[in-house]
Amino acid sequence: MHVPDGFLDAPTSAATGAVAVAVVGVALVKARRELDDRTAPMAGLVAAFIFAVQMLNFPVGAGTSGHLIGGALAAVLVGPWTGVLCVSVVLLVQALLxxxxxxxxxxxxxxxxxxxxxxxGWVVFRLLQLVLPKRLSLTPAQAGVGAFVSVPLAASVFVVLYALGGTADIPFDTLLTAMFGVHTLIGIGEGVITGLAVGAIIAVRPDLVYGARPVLVQRELVIKKSVVG
Incomplete structure (x- = not known):
């Protein structure tokens, strides 16, 4: 999904640049509430992992390949605002180097x-946590669903941006069908990888997974209540 130079006109690129600067600025402030002695080291590891895994492509079909984006994975592991910073750093390094x-x-x-x-990815993950039973075993699947949904939606956002400022005359419905279809398949791979990664960490250190904290707190409250009772 990496957009090269020249795909969008200057005004559209400038507008998305302004949005990116604003949101990253907010993330720099909000991430302070997420970072502690556990998430701070994890943030660096998450960024390094996403950078490395994005170099690996898996076939989608018809000569198309996809790779992990890692947005939902970062959000679940270290929090949404810290996740924005992690992925932004990865994209900056990839573009410059x-x-x-x-x-x-x-x-x-x-x-x-x-x-x-x-x-x-974070919103879908949290909604699933709210409506489903508070079980730690469900966290990887919830993260995987969030990751799956996030990819075709991001592709749809690109289609809207291209309709507003694309440099070639491509019919909106044709581009939407192509992008949404391909990235739905890529989203399946994204969901599987995200679920496996989150599940592997939860199996050994669930306390390191930011998104699992509400479940862990709930479990501790239930244990304390049963002991007192």
Whole structure:
């Protein structure tokens, strides 16, 4: 989903750049509430993991391949605002050192992959936590569903941006069908990888998973209540 230079016109790129700067600025402030002695080291590890895994592509079909975006994964592991910062740093390094995504399109890529996927993945994850039983065993699947939903939605945001400021005349419905279809398949891979990664960490150190904290707190309250009772 890395957008190269020249795909969007200057006004659209400038607008997404402004949105990216604003949201990252808010994230820098909000992340202070998420970071502690557990999430701070995890943030660096999450960024490094996403950077490494994004280099690995899996086939989707018809000569198309996909890779992990990692937005929902970062949100569940270290919190949504810290997750925005983690993915943004990855995208910045990729654009500056590896020419993966254009420099002028950096704001667009941050909006799509470091903001949309993180926030959508987190919202879906939290909604599932609220409506489903508070069980730690459900956390990986909930994270996987959040990751799956976030990818085609981010692709849909790109289609809207392209309709507003694309540099080529591509019919909206054609682009939407192609992007949504391909990224739905990519989202399946994203969901599986996210669920497995979250599940592996929960199996050994559930306290390191930011998204699992509400469940752990609930479990501790139940245990204390049963002991007192």
């Amino acid at each position: 590896f020419a993966d995504g254009g420099i002028t399109a950096l704001g667009t890529n941050i909006v799509l992959m470091a903001i949309t996927t993180v926030l959508v």
